[in-house]
Structures are given as C-alpha cells and as structure tokens.
Amino acid sequence: MKRTRWQAHTKQRQEQGLTKDDSAKERILLAAEELFAESGFDATPTSRIAERAGVPKGLVHYYFRRKPDLLSALVVRLPEAQIEPSEVVVPGDIAGSLRKLVAELDRRLDASRMLSHLLWREADTHRDVRDALHQRFDSLVRQVRSVIVAATGGRLERADVDSASGLLARAVSYRHSVARHSDDDPPGELERELDFIAAALTRP
Known part of the structure; x- marks a missing residue:
C-alpha cells in the first residue's frame, strides 16, 4: 500500500x-x-x-x-449497513429498488473502503472478524429480501425471493471484500445482474 x-x-x-x-x-x-x-x-x-x-x-x-x-x-467502525426499505423501494420496480439499495450500500462503503478490505483480508485467520462479517452478510440477505418483498407487495414465491436475496448479497459482499479504491468498480457494475434478478423474479 x-x-x-x-x-x-x-x-x-x-x-x-x-x-x-x-x-x-x-x-x-x-x-x-x-x-x-x-x-x-x-x-x-x-x-x-x-x-x-x-x-x-x-x-x-x-x-x-x-x-x-x-x-x-x-x-x-464499519458503517451501519442497515437500510430501511422505505428509503430505497420503488413500488412495482424490483430492479430500480435493488439498484437504489446497492447504490446506498456502496455510498456507505466509500467512507471505509480500506477498512472493509482490511477486515475481509484478515477474516481468513481471525475467527472473531469472520464471525462479525458473517453476521453482516446475513443482515444484508435480510435487507435484500425485505426490499424485494416491499417492491412487489409480497406476491412472489418465498423460495424465489430467498434465492435472489442470497445471490445479490453474495455479489455485493464480494465487491466490498475486494474494494480498495474507486477505480476497482467499472461504471455500471452489477447492472446486468440486477436486471437479470428482476427479470427472473417477474417472469411468467
């Protein structure tokens, strides 16, 4: 460094x-x-x-x-990751809601990119750090799920929502785990993934 x-x-x-x-x-x-x-x-x-x-x-x-x-x-010291669904949900628009959620999570990460990368790196050898980051991941899955449910009025199958929530949470966690500086993320990162998840959830 x-x-x-x-x-x-x-x-x-x-x-x-x-x-x-x-x-x-x-x-x-x-x-x-x-x-x-x-x-x-x-x-x-x-x-x-x-x-x-x-x-x-x-x-x-x-x-x-x-x-x-x-x-x-x-x-x-990591930024608070809890985001109220009402802050990001666009009723009837899954992709738009998830896009706003990811943008808010990234905005909070910007205040601690080096710290986030440091902790993910040390998690391999320090159980306390690994456990704390696992808890944050579980919280992220619940956030994604709550946003999808709020955007769709709870009309989707629970299994589909759970799968989509886990996939997006893993994608976001991976990006945050390797974040070092703003140049790491190309413009439009995760855009295709967000559109794919939204399309998969709303297909007939």
Whole structure:
C-alpha cells in the first residue's frame, strides 16, 4: 500500500472529525487501521501502533488487552449497513429498488473502503472478524429480501425471493471484500445482474 494513498485516507478520516485532538483510544484505532493495511496484522507490533498513535505502548494494552481485540473494535467502525426499505423501494420496480439499495450500500462503503478490505483480508485467520462479517452478510440477505418483498407487495414465491436475496448479497459482499479504491468498480457494475434478478423474479 503506497504511503501517499494512506495520507489521503488519513486526511479523509480527519475531515470526518477525527483530528489530532481526539481521544487516545481513537488515535490508536486509526493507527492500527493504517498499519494493518500497510503491513498486515501479524507483521504489525503494538509498539508501532503506539508510535504511530503518539501514545505509550502500555496505553494500547490498557484499551485493548490482546492485539486481536483491535480487529474486533475495527469491525464496529464499519458503517451501519442497515437500510430501511422505505428509503430505497420503488413500488412495482424490483430492479430500480435493488439498484437504489446497492447504490446506498456502496455510498456507505466509500467512507471505509480500506477498512472493509482490511477486515475481509484478515477474516481468513481471525475467527472473531469472520464471525462479525458473517453476521453482516446475513443482515444484508435480510435487507435484500425485505426490499424485494416491499417492491412487489409480497406476491412472489418465498423460495424465489430467498434465492435472489442470497445471490445479490453474495455479489455485493464480494465487491466490498475486494474494494480498495474507486477505480476497482467499472461504471455500471452489477447492472446486468440486477436486471437479470428482476427479470427472473417477474417472469411468467
């Protein structure tokens, strides 16, 4: 990860209100996020986190007894993924409703692309992170299902809705798991998939 990119990322976080005057715990979390992304979790000692955060090493262990506790805390920092169906549903338009849902999920991801990618990368070796991301995936499936049901008035077969919800949730989760910067997603990403799902659900 190039340092210049992380400088831009840090500036973005500062523009969101995370300045040098924030609490020591906040500085520790921001430093951990940056360093884990730069060097990986296992290769980052807590001493480097303390140095980057500008705090004594003992303070890192005061807030986070074990280094994996930092990862668990970073999961909590992911943007809230729950979206009310009323915010995105276009009655009678499945594709339009799902398109608005995906756009809103992507908008929230934009505030934490590096963090999202970091956590998905570390999920392979850290069960707490993996479990937390699985819970977010299950929540995403329920969101997609609720949007489809609301857009169609609940007139579709439950099995079809469940299949469509799982497929779209997996597609969105995959994109978010590999997200690094805005250039990763070409224009119109998922457009064909959304149209295909809508057509499959509404076919005679």
